[in-house]
Amino acid sequence: MAIEGKVVAINGASSGIGAATAKLLADRGAKVVRGKRGEERLRAAATQIERSGGEVAFRPTDVTKE
Numbered sequence: 001m002a003i004e005g006k007v008v009a010i011n012g013a014s015s016g017i018g019a020a021t022a023k024l025l026a027d028r029g030a031k032v033v034r035g036k037r038g039e040e041r042l043r044a045a046a047t048q049i050e051r052s053g054g055e056v057a058f059r060p061t062d063v064t065k066e
Contacts, residue, residue, distance in 0.1 A: 004029030005029060005030075005031070008022075008031070009032075010022050010025075010033070012035070013035060013058075014038065023048065023049060026049045026052070032054065032057075033058070033059070035060070037060060037062050039060045
């Protein structure tokens with residue numbers, strides 16, 4: 001399955017499995033949207049993807065609130 005050019009949204013993406021998945025998909029050409037409650041860690045994780053040439057956006061997200 002080709003992932004290049006697809007948009008992938010990942011919640012909890014500033015650390016652990018979420019961060020690793022976001023990086024892997026970005027490295028393979030996906031456009032990644034990351035979400036998590038804390039903005040500071042999201043921004044740092046997004047910067048890593050941008051530095052390696054990937055496309056990434058992020059938004060502080062709390063999935064407990066509709």
